[in-house]
Amino acid sequence: EPEVTQTPSHQVTQMGQEVILRCVPISNHLYFYWYRQILGQKVEFLVSFYNNEISEKSEIFDDQFSVERPDGSNFTLKIRSTKLEDSAMYFCASSEYETQYFGPGTRLLVL
Amino acid sequence: QQQVKQSPQSLIVQKGGISIINCAYENTAFDYFPWYQQFPGKGPALLIAIRPDVSEKKEGRFTISFNKSAKQFSLHIMDSQPGDSATYFCAASRIYNTDKLIFGTGTRLQVFP
Numbered sequence: 001e002p003e004v005t006q007t008p009s010h011q012v013t014q015m016g017q018e019v020i021l022r023c024v025p026i027s028n029h030l031y032f033y034w035y036r037q038i039l040g041q042k043v044e045f046l047v048s049f050y051n052n053e054i055s056e057k058s059e060i061f062d063d064q065f066s067v068e069r070p071d072g073s074n075f076t077l078k079i080r081s082t083k084l085e086d087s088a089m090y091f092c093a094s095s096e097y098e099t100q101y102f103g104p105g106t107r108l109l110v111l
Numbered sequence: 112q113q114q115v116k117q118s119p120q121s122l123i124v125q126k127g128g129i130s131i132i133n134c135a136y137e138n139t140a141f142d143y144f145p146w147y148q149q150f151p152g153k154g155p156a157l158l159i160a161i162r163p164d165v166s167e168k169k170e171g172r173f174t175i176s177f178n179k180s181a182k183q184f185s186l187h188i189m190d191s192q193p194g195d196s197a198t199y200f201c202a203a204s205r206i207y208n209t210d211k212l213i214f215g216t217g218t219r220l221q222v223f224p
Contacts, residue, residue, distance in 0.1 A: 004154075031209045043147075043155060043200060045211040056211060091154050098143045098206045102154035 002026040004103035006092050012109045016081050021106045023075045023092030032075045033093040033100060034067065036060070043091065049075065082110045113138060115203050117215030124222050130188040132218045134201035137182065141203040145212070146175065146186050149198045158199070159186070162206075191222045 005024045013019050025032050034046040048055040049067055057065075066078045075094075079086055087110045093100040116135045124130045134144075142163055147155035161168045161175040161184065168175045174187040188195055201215040 033211065035212075042216045043212075043214040045213070048209075048211055050209075058211075095209050098204070098209055099145070099157055099160065100209075100212060102147075102156065104154045105152075 004092055004094055004101050006090075006103040006106050008106060009104065010107045010109075012111065013082055015084055015110055019079050019082055019108065021077045021079075021090050021092075021108070023077070023094075023103055024073050025075055025092065025094030026096075026101055027073070029094035029096045029101075031055075031095045031100075032067075032069070033095075034077045035091045035093060035102075036088040037091065037105075038088045046077075046090075079108075082108075084110050086110050113213055115201060115213050115215040117201050117218060119218060120216065121219045122221070124191045124220065126191065126193060126222055126224045128191050128222075130191045130195070130220055130222070131185060132199055132201070132220075133183065133185045134203075134215050135181075135183045136203050136213075138203070139182070140205055141213075143204050143206045144175070144177065144184050145202050145204075146173075147200045147202060147214075149200065149217075155200060188220075191220075193222045193224055196220055196222050 007022045032049040037043045047057045047061045064080045089105045091105045092103045145160035146158045148158045149155045159173045172189045177184045198217045198219050202212040204210045204212045
């Protein structure tokens with residue numbers, strides 16, 4: 001069964017450093033999303049992406065964040081200068097229609 | 112108006128019992144209501160979903176009940192099993208343009224043998 005994959009599974013970084021989280025969505029899907037989940041809290045929407053551009057972004061998705069689909073398979077989330085409060089689980093999701101399929105997540109820890 | 116409220120925060124059920132989780136929304140533009148199951152350290156996995164044109168949807172032991180006038184929907188897990196122990200999130204979105212999911216706050220379910 002096709003699935004969304006994410007790398008790395010864990011990332012530890014120093015405050016102020018740049019991180020890139022990678023995702024490979026399900027191959028025939030056209031809609032891509034990033035969500036984050038701070039430990040013990042609900043899943044929060046960050047950004048959606050369709051047709052090579054951002055469809056919608058949340059208040060969380062400020063100028064420090066960017067997304068890119070550098071080739072036909074990968075979808076990346078970049079955080080330019082990480083803050084302590086960026087520590088969270090980051091989930092990529094993709095969809096063909098209304099059902100969104102989530103990857104296993106990248107646990108980001110900012111020290 | 113974008114919020115989805117979920118209760119209870121945690122639920123303890125004995126094996127074989129019925130688990131019931133409730134959600135409420137305010138935005139009448141929502142027209143897709145999925146439930147996701149999440150195990151520790153894993154991503155949310157779609158369990159079952161409903162659209163507002165039906166009042167109930169059943170898949171195996173899992174049933175969604177939907178009350179459009181009250182803007183509420185609930186998940187019922189019949190014959191709860193220890194393997195059902197997980198966190199459950201309700202969510203809502205608009206099907207048009209495959210909109211973002213707005214998640215509830217989650218319910219941690221523990222099923223004891």
